[in-house]
Amino acid sequence: MIAEIARFLRANPGAKGREIARQLGLDKGVVNSLLYKNPKTFAHDDEQRWSLTEPNKLTVALEEEAWVGASSFENLLAVTGSPLDETCSEVEFVVPKGCKIMIDAAARILALCNQLVMLRKSVTIDFSACKTTLTYFNRLGFFDHLAGAVGVVPARPSQSGAVTHRGKNDGVVELASIDHRNPDESIPKRLKNSLVNCAGEQYSQSAFTFISELFGNVRDHAKSEIPGFAALQYYPRGGKIQVVISDSGIGIVGSLQPVLEHKYQELFRRLDFSKPEAGAELVLHVFKQGRVSSANEDGRGLGLKRSGDVAANFNATVTVRQKNFELTMIYSGGQLNDSYPRVDMPTILGTHICFDFLIDS
Secondary structure, eight states: OHHHHHHHHHHSTTEEHHHHHHHHTOOHHHHHHHHHHOTTTEEEOTTOEEEESSTTEEEEEOOTTEEEOHHHHHHHHHHHOOTTTSOOSEEEEEOOTTEEEOHHHHHHHHHHHHHHHHTTOEEEEEOTTOHHHHHHHHHHTHHHHSOTTSEEESOOOSSOHHHHHTTSOTTEEEEEEEOTTSOOTTHHHHHHHHHHHHHOGGGHHHHHHHHHHHHHHHHHHOOOSSOEEEEEEEEGGGTEEEEEEEEOSSHHHHHHHHHHHHHOHHHHHHOOTTSTTHHHHHHHHHHHTOOOOSSOSTTOSOHHHHHHHHHHHTTOEEEEEOSSOEEEEEEETTEEEEEEEEOSOOOOOSEEEEEEEEOOO
16 A cells, blocks of 8 residues: 555645555555655655655555565556666665565566666666575576666675576576577476476476477567566475566567558458457467568567467466566366456556466476
């Protein structure tokens, strides 16, 4: 609730408590209590008009004593607003006590931080209350790919845990850079080997297929000066493996939408891009049907379709995050069983794909 009030006051400084409550649909007494109890965040004048003590700073505080995955991180951004959308010049991410961050959320935080630096915003990540997550991020290679301009509290690790331990644990494939200027073609094999060693030989060829396809999409189509990245994490207690591949480029829709009208007229007529659902509908079509590509060569446009087929073979869940929407596809019984879009989301640039595989313990 504090984050909701802060976001409102960033856009409406000088509002009174009753107006804040009315606009947010909250109880006036509860709002006034929060305003007075948080003097480090809110200040008022003699007429009881409220404003932020640091209006140019946006704080994104993650959930305390909880596992934070991509979904809960997105719920938080929906309340605070994306730092890419807000006018603030300073952004702080706070990792509180007991906050354990899953790899799908870590990937989005990493991409968002690097995108904010690209816009010349001041960015800090505060791990002072949760040094265990700082240690995990170091093991994952998070800081190896985090822009040097991003401040880390209490301090950025002096040595890379990912470099020290790389390849010593099949349950984690450290974040690996996908730079179109100098792509590391060994990444798909490394991810495949780890997935097979954790989940079984039956994943061998299929894993290499979908990872190679997604790697190739980032390498060939992202069109971003910020390198993309890939990683894998095995969660034994949950019987789950997450494979993430992310980039900060133009996105699947950004790549395909410009060519629809002259290359795929029937599909173009079916999609109404004045509606927020159209982007998710296009992504769903690409995963189900394929044969849509921004390239001119024949036979292109099947990569994401093949990735969807792999997800169907292993009853995986696939999440595709684009600039302002997300599509979740749930495969079961060897086929796409359900899908649901989430639209009008706060901005994160690029394409962020997560495959969730449920495996036997």
